[in-house]
Amino acid sequence: MTATLQTTNIQNAASSTTNLALDTSGNVTVGSSLTAANNITATSGTVVMASSFLRNRIINGAMQIAQRGTSATVTAGTAVPTASAGFPCVDRWFVYSTGANVTAAQVAGSGNNKNLLQITGAASVTAVGVGQRIEQLNSYDLAGQTCTLSVLLANSTLTTVTWTASYANTADTFGTIGTPTKTQIATGTFTVSSTLTQYTVNIAVPSAATTGIEILFTVGAQTSGTWSIGNVQFEPGSIATPFERRLYGQELMLCQRYYEKTYDITTAPGTVTNNGILSMMSFASKTIRTVWKFAVSKRTAPSITFYNPNNGSTTNPFRDFDSSTNYNGGTDAIGTDNVTASWYYAAGGGNTNGEWGGVHITASAEL
Amino acid sequence: MYENAQYIFSNGKNDCIRVDINGVTSFVPLDPANTDYAAIMALVAEGKLTIGAAQ
Numbered sequence: 131m132t133a134t135l136q137t138t139n140i141q142n143a144a145s146s147t148t149n150l151a152l153d154t155s156g157n158v159t160v161g162s163s164l165t166a167a168n169n170i171t172a173t174s175g176t177v178v179m180a181s182s183f184l185r186n187r188i189i190n191g192a193m194q195i196a197q198r199g200t201s202a203t204v205t206a207g208t209a210v211p212t213a214s215a216g217f218p219c220v221d222r223w224f225v226y227s228t229g230a231n232v233t234a235a236q237v238a239g240s241g242n243n244k245n246l247l248q249i250t251g252a253a254s255v256t257a258v259g260v261g262q263r264i265e266q267l268n269s270y271d272l273a274g275q276t277c278t279l280s281v282l283l284a285n286s287t288l289t290t291v292t293w294t295a296s297y298a299n300t301a302d303t304f305g306t307i308g309t310p311t312k313t314q315i316a317t318g319t320f321t322v323s324s325t326l327t328q329y330t331v332n333i334a335v336p337s338a339a340t341t342g343i344e345i346l347f348t349v350g351a352q353t354s355g356t357w358s359i360g361n362v363q364f365e366p367g368s369i370a371t372p373f374e375r376r377l378y379g380q381e382l383m384l385c386q387r388y389y390e391k392t393y394d395i396t397t398a399p400g401t402v403t404n405n406g407i408l409s410m411m412s413f414a415s416k417t418i419r420t421v422w423k424f425a426v427s428k429r430t431a432p433s434i435t436f437y438n439p440n441n442g443s444t445t446n447p448f449r450d451f452d453s454s455t456n457y458n459g460g461t462d463a464i465g466t467d468n469v470t471a472s473w474y475y476a477a478g479g480g481n482t483n484g485e486w487g488g489v490h491i492t493a494s495a496e497l
Numbered sequence: 498m499y500e501n502a503q504y505i506f507s508n509g510k511n512d513c514i515r516v517d518i519n520g521v522t523s524f525v526p527l528d529p530a531n532t533d534y535a536a537i538m539a540l541v542a543e544g545k546l547t548i549g550a551a552q
């Protein structure tokens with residue numbers, strides 16, 4: 131026996147709002163969240179999310195991209211982050227410590243999570259922070275909304291991780307940890323253990339937060355043991371949706387808006403290699419200039435560092451391969467889309483006609 | 498730490514700053530949105546760093 135139930139609203143007896151509203155056109159409006167044990171299928175049309183896809187405003191939240199290298203010592207201090215300091219390991223994530231140096235490393239994850247960022251503590255450490263700044267252009271619309279922060283955390287020795295959300299006082303200008311120019315939105319703590327676990331929290335982003343948002347995780351005296359972080363997501367809405375997995379190439383391009391190098395992606399700057407060098411041809415008595423066109427336009431004009439392909443040094447970084455000589459150089463034109471590398475003429479020797487030279491370059495527009 | 502800052506002159510104007518950042522020589526554009534430049538200018542304002550004239 132079948133029957134048709136005719137009504138306009140279905141409401142739980144204990145609910146103050148309608149769970150399902152039925153209209154005369156066959157539409158159904160769900161009063162709050164809709165949970166499905168299996169797929170939700172639209173036989174025609176499109177499932178439209180209010181927060182849209184590409185909802186995670188954190189870049190490299192899975193810690194997969196590590197252009198600067200997969201492990202580095204974090205020198206204690208709070209004069210970070212700046213474009214050239216405070217980004218030791220995985221892209222987009224700044225790390226600082228106080229009291230003593232710590233180590234930051236991209237490590238293997240578990241299950242579906244390929245990587246984590248892991249901080250290894252040391253004696254005399256008084257605090258460690260790991261954060262990311264979301265530029266104004268990628269967070270402007272979050273102002274006035276409830277957002278959700280999700281993160282995988284584990285700590286082998288400490289049980290409290292503090293999270294703090296802030297916005298820049300002026301567009302994309304947060305200052306350093308020691309000299310901040312930002313306003314706190316909210317802060318709180320997660321009680322963590324040595325087992326990697328997901329934690330979530332809702333954050334009410336104020337309407338004034340149109341200038342960029344910083345997400346910062348901190349711990350206290352990590353004098354030993356390790357602190358692991360992964361799958362960081364900051365999204366509009368009050369629901370912690372599953373971690374958004376972007377393709378590696380997409381994530382890399384997102385990272386390269388803030389940092390790029392001439393080296394191969396898995397080669398750390400300072401490595402001795404000719405792969406990817408910006409090649410030049412000498413001409414006697416002249417400074418030789420050539421342009422490195424960035425793969426991705428930068429957030430702003432980046433800070434530039436040159437590396438010698440032959441010894442990895444930033445001193446006399448331009449290498450003349452034919453004469454096996456190293457030369458000084460620099461730049462006199464830095465843009466958001468390219469930089470001019472200048473191989474200086476060395477009076478009194480070198481730079482004879484037609485010799486092959488080269489240099490490696492990094493460009494950082496981090497905020 | 499920023500040390501040994503000096504302007505680089507090109508095309509009739511100061512174009513960028515050559516500076517040692519934690520011992521690594523880098524070139525910083527004169528762009529307030531560049532966070533190295535902002536940090537350098539904050540140090541200059543505090544009297545903790547001087548940017549040498551271009552040679």
